[in-house]
Amino acid sequence: MKKRVFSIFMAALLAVGMLTACGGTKESSEDPAGMPQESGQAGTEDTGDKLVLTWQSWDPVSKYQPILDAYKEVNPDVVINYEQISDYETKINTEAAGDALPDLLSCKVGNTQMFAEAGILEEIDPEDLKSDSAYNFNDFWETTLDYATYKGKMYGIPVDGGNYAWVYNKKIFEELNLEVPEEGYTWDEFLDTCELIVEHKDEVGVNYATLINDYGIKTLLPYMWQNGVEYTNADDTVSNLDDPKTVEAVKYIQKLVDTGVIPPIEKLDEGSFPIVGMLNSGSIAMGRVALWEALKLEDSETLDWGIMHAPRGNDGTKGEVLYVNTISISSTSENKEAAMDFMKFATSEEGLRILLENTTDPQIAVRKSLKDVSVSQFATEKNAGIFVDALEYCKWMPNVLTVNEQMDAASRQLDRIWYSGEDVETVLRDLAAEVNELLKK
Amino acid sequence: MGEKGLSRMKRIRKRGIMIFLFLMPSMLLLLIFVLWPMLYSMVLSFYEWKPLKDNVFVGLANYKELLHDKLWWISVWNTLYYIALNVPLIMAMALGMAALVTHTKLSKLFRGIYFMPTMLSLVATGIAWNYLLGTNNGAVNGLLNACGLSSVKWLTSGKIAMVSIVIVTAWRWAGYYMVMLVAGMLGISEQYYEAASLEGARPWQKFWYITLPELKPILVFIALMSIIGSFQEFDLFYMITSGGPGTSTYVTGYYMYQTAFSSMRMGYASAMSVVLFVVILIFTLLQNKFTKSE
Numbered sequence: 001m002k003k004r005v006f007s008i009f010m011a012a013l014l015a016v017g018m019l020t021a022c023g024g025t026k027e028s029s030e031d032p033a034g035m036p037q038e039s040g041q042a043g044t045e046d047t048g049d050k051l052v053l054t055w056q057s058w059d060p061v062s063k064y065q066p067i068l069d070a071y072k073e074v075n076p077d078v079v080i081n082y083e084q085i086s087d088y089e090t091k092i093n094t095e096a097a098g099d100a101l102p103d104l105l106s107c108k109v110g111n112t113q114m115f116a117e118a119g120i121l122e123e124i125d126p127e128d129l130k131s132d133s134a135y136n137f138n139d140f141w142e143t144t145l146d147y148a149t150y151k152g153k154m155y156g157i158p159v160d161g162g163n164y165a166w167v168y169n170k171k172i173f174e175e176l177n178l179e180v181p182e183e184g185y186t187w188d189e190f191l192d193t194c195e196l197i198v199e200h201k202d203e204v205g206v207n208y209a210t211l212i213n214d215y216g217i218k219t220l221l222p223y224m225w226q227n228g229v230e231y232t233n234a235d236d237t238v239s240n241l242d243d244p245k246t247v248e249a250v251k252y253i254q255k256l257v258d259t260g261v262i263p264p265i266e267k268l269d270e271g272s273f274p275i276v277g278m279l280n281s282g283s284i285a286m287g288r289v290a291l292w293e294a295l296k297l298e299d300s301e302t303l304d305w306g307i308m309h310a311p312r313g314n315d316g317t318k319g320e321v322l323y324v325n326t327i328s329i330s331s332t333s334e335n336k337e338a339a340m341d342f343m344k345f346a347t348s349e350e351g352l353r354i355l356l357e358n359t360t361d362p363q364i365a366v367r368k369s370l371k372d373v374s375v376s377q378f379a380t381e382k383n384a385g386i387f388v389d390a391l392e393y394c395k396w397m398p399n400v401l402t403v404n405e406q407m408d409a410a411s412r413q414l415d416r417i418w419y420s421g422e423d424v425e426t427v428l429r430d431l432a433a434e435v436n437e438l439l440k441k
Numbered sequence: 442m443g444e445k446g447l448s449r450m451k452r453i454r455k456r457g458i459m460i461f462l463f464l465m466p467s468m469l470l471l472l473i474f475v476l477w478p479m480l481y482s483m484v485l486s487f488y489e490w491k492p493l494k495d496n497v498f499v500g501l502a503n504y505k506e507l508l509h510d511k512l513w514w515i516s517v518w519n520t521l522y523y524i525a526l527n528v529p530l531i532m533a534m535a536l537g538m539a540a541l542v543t544h545t546k547l548s549k550l551f552r553g554i555y556f557m558p559t560m561l562s563l564v565a566t567g568i569a570w571n572y573l574l575g576t577n578n579g580a581v582n583g584l585l586n587a588c589g590l591s592s593v594k595w596l597t598s599g600k601i602a603m604v605s606i607v608i609v610t611a612w613r614w615a616g617y618y619m620v621m622l623v624a625g626m627l628g629i630s631e632q633y634y635e636a637a638s639l640e641g642a643r644p645w646q647k648f649w650y651i652t653l654p655e656l657k658p659i660l661v662f663i664a665l666m667s668i669i670g671s672f673q674e675f676d677l678f679y680m681i682t683s684g685g686p687g688t689s690t691y692v693t694g695y696y697m698y699q700t701a702f703s704s705m706r707m708g709y710a711s712a713m714s715v716v717l718f719v720v721i722l723i724f725t726l727l728q729n730k731f732t733k734s735e
Binding site: 093278404412413 | 575701702704
């Protein structure tokens with residue numbers, strides 16, 4: 001009998017234990033006092049009657065902690081519960097389906113249109129922001145606002161982001177008497193420079209002049225823009241991927257490989273970290289480096305380096321990629337006013353200054369007035385201001401819904417050129433046809 | 442029915458309740474985290490998924506699209522090609538390693554060493570092999586160059602990339618299946634080998650006529666498990682080649698992931714998963730049939 005009672009008790013305990021475990025996560029997400037580890041603000045803080053706003057992003061809390069702390073000081077009655085989310089898009093979409101969206105959510109490139117189309121984001125009236133003179137809405141770089149816009153409506157405010165510039169090895173350039181043009185090399189000059197470096201590779205100790213890390217469409221876009229062709233036509237209905245100028249751009253990249261100044265194109269890690277490593281080891285003389293990774297070169301004990309503009313077309317046209325992260329309010333938030341208040345604080349001149357001055361990975365200043373702050377961590381002689389100057393010509397793909405599918409298609413099709421040596425015109429025609437179908441969606 | 446019979450019935454019923462209570466926690470877990478998502482994805486395959494709006498019922502449209510989707514058929518073909526290369530290699534390696542380590546002095550040590558890749562995280566495995574097999578700066582090509590051989594485009598050639606992934610998969614899983622084969626080999630009676638020795642059998646004859654037939658049920662099990670696992674393979678493809686170059690390593694698992702989480706077409710991806718489920722179910726039934734008869 002005792003044995004039976006004990007068995008029933010154990011079984012019941014197991015069941016209760018399991019159900020309790022299942023419910024645990026829900027409780028912790030609802031109760032800010034039991035916040036997950038990667039949450040912003042004090043995890044053990046008793047929120048009492050305070051207003052709690054949840055902000056989800058893919059970035060670690062350390063990035064935004066200075067802003068969270070500053071906001072807490074001026075708004076002690078509001079608690080921002082910051083949550084770092086992996087597999088971000090899936091999580092947000094699932095939360096939307098389960099009516100569990102956070103109040104605030106970050107958006108990277110490709111997110112705004114996806115979330116706006118799904119009805120996840122609250123529309124923002126730019127006129128309201130413009131009417132607040134202290135907020136100085138006109139201070140934002142025009143191009144950064146595009147990232148928060150979908151079908152002509154605004155769904156967020158730019159916060160940070162990054163772009164690319166070219167880092168070169170000063171010692172090698174001096175040894176070869178190479179001068180860096182103020183506005184960057186034209187394509188022909190760039191090829192000549194690469195050839196000169198490779199001619200003297202044994203003297204200067206490099207393997208190649210530079211290399212191209214294969215990011216799919218992100219590799220091709222700058223060359224398209226530099227050659228004077230946009231990714232799509234004016235109303236984003238037809239791609240220009242089979243345009244003769246795009247063909248010319250791809251052939252120029254191929255020429256860099258064929259002449260042996262760069263190694264065969266290869267997919268390295270996402271980001272420019274492998275290039276930073278190769279610059280540091282002296283195996284290449286220059287490379288395309290992202291702003292958020294360039295600061296890592298400051299730790300180098302052997303490399304004397306500087307920053308120059310990306311190569312430009314032979315007629316002087318410039319073009320590079322820019323990523324901008326924005327912050328939005330979810331359509332289901334019950335605290336939209338408070339969320340907007342925080343959002344304005346975070347993207348105000350004061351909030352962004354705190355972010356830019358305290359981050360370990362430099363970010364681009366989305367406000368013109370903070371132009372110099374975003375690169376203030378670099379030594380002056382590095383000429384890091386080029387990253388910010390590049391905002392004049394940096395951009396991104398059109399904000400259409402199928403942007404991820406277009407990027408997948410580009411990666412698949414461009415591989416045929418880079419890795420199988422297929423005819424450029426044929427592949428670009430196939431790619432254009434596939435992307436045009438996606439643009440129709 | 443007598444009193445004895447009644448009390449026996451009571452005992453059986455109580456025992457049934459006890460069994461049910463003990464099974465309930467794991468059954469609930471299985472129901473919530475396995476069965477329900479499985480059934481829901483079957484339902485979802487008939488819909489176009491929209492998180493904040495009502496899902497749109499599209500009937501068999503997702504399945505019809507699948508029939509005409511060129512990329513899907515490329516991924517099916519690639520998966521079959523992967524299985525054809527992968528399964529025999531894993532089995533041969535597992536068998537070879539098992540034969541080598543079963544009766545050696547340091548048997549346990551070698552078993553541990555060969556089993557180690559199975560314990561590594563798939564993501565770490567993918568990253569490490571990516572660096573090893575890099576075309577321009579990979580360690581393997583560095584070694585080949587040092588020996589005076591030319592570089593191999595391990596991951597940048599459409600013809601070689603799948604072979605590279607197969608090498609990584611076999612490296613990872615052969616040790617796992619080796620353990621099963623070692624257990625099988627240790628279970629074979631020594632008397633067979635003694636009798637064969639008396640008859641003058643050579644080592645390979647003992648292996649061919651005694652070891653292999655005795656291991657047949659385990660080998661069948663391994664073959665079917667590897668096939669099922671290969672159909673589901675995703676992580677290594679995602680980490681090492683992302684389906685490339687071109688579509689040369691686009692397998693069904695990877696394409697399904699891309700469709701669901703990059704294109705956010707959950708309904709269409711669910712249709713793919715249902716088709717894949719049916720295929721895997723067939724192989725599972727086959728496995729059950731074979732192992733049962735053995």
